[in-house]
Amino acid sequence: MDARLNADAAELAKFSELAHRWWDPDSEFRPLHQINPLRLGWIESLAGPLRGRAVLDVGCGGGILAEAMARQGGDVLGIDLADKPLKxxxxxxxxxxxxNVRYRAVSAEALADEQPGTFDVVTCxxxxxxxxxxxxIVNACARLVKPGGWVMFSTLNRNPKAFLFAIVGAEYVLRLLPRGTHEYRKFIRPSELAGWARQAGLDVRALRGLTYNPLTQRYALASDTSVNYLMATQRGQG
Incomplete structure (x- = not known):
């Protein structure tokens, strides 16, 4: 693998090994299927209807979100560096x-060099x-979106509660995810993500938490951003 690529070979291999199970709603990817309607509704509630708009999904994997956005009428490009999930x-x-969904094996940084200011909505x-x-990646997303366009992120907070819930709870106790899915040191505080976004010329517009109730086995959008969270940003018009 090209050492200049912003990717972890072990991470790509990990998701490639599970690629054939991506669209099985009862597989390791069940959480992605469950949260997808929440993510999609949140995106459109802020960025507006996707119909007729150019949309990019960075790190699309097997295409769960990318295909859902295409079903909403978006002209969607999904990019990833793992070949098997793309296939x-x-x-x-x-x-x-x-x-109206296409897929490419290309990095966000390379695509930003190739097609700057192309997309109305970028998701990561x-x-x-x-x-x-x-x-x-945040910087590349900012370069890819049009002035006034939206960039949506979701990731995991870095604190003791996130370690307990996202790794110990989700991977070892409830077994919602395969063991080793996440590394705590790679988790990102909202303040860090907001800082990178501002440095890239993105304005933070909304922050929302994503919670899981083990009793009802349901996910919900909430004000609690201590574990999973979503951040909506917008590129300035200038």
Whole structure:
């Protein structure tokens, strides 16, 4: 792998090994299927309807969010550096006859050099905590979005509660995720993400938490950002 790529080879391999299970709603990716309607509704509540707009999903994996945004009428490009999940995403879109979603194996930084200021909406969900240099991804997303366009992030907070809930609870106790899915040291505080966003020319517009109730086995958007959170940013018009 090109050492200049902002990617962790072990992380790419980890998700590639599970690629064939990406669209199984009862697999290791069940949490992504469960939170997807929440993510999609949140995106459109802030950025507006996606129909007819150019949308980019950075770190799209098997295409769960990218395909959902295409079903809302967006002209969607999903990018990732893991080939197997991309092939799964492409095949699923063909099977479901979702024509307005495309996929490419390209880094966010390379695409930003190639197509700056191209997209109305850029999403980067559950991805920043898996790369060596998340600030570089944030900067690339800012370069990719049009002036006035929206960039949406979601990731994990870094504090003792997040370690307890996201790693001990989710991976070892409740087994919602495979063990080793996350590394605590890669978690990102909202203040850190907001700082990178501002440095890249993005204004923070909204911050929302994503919580899980083990009794009802349901996820919900909430004010509690101590574990999972979503951040909406907007590029200035200038």
């Amino acid at each position: 799964v995403a492409q095949l699923h879109a063909l099977e479901q006859q979702v024509a 969900m559950e991805m920043l905590e898996h790369v060596p240099d998340p600030a570089s």
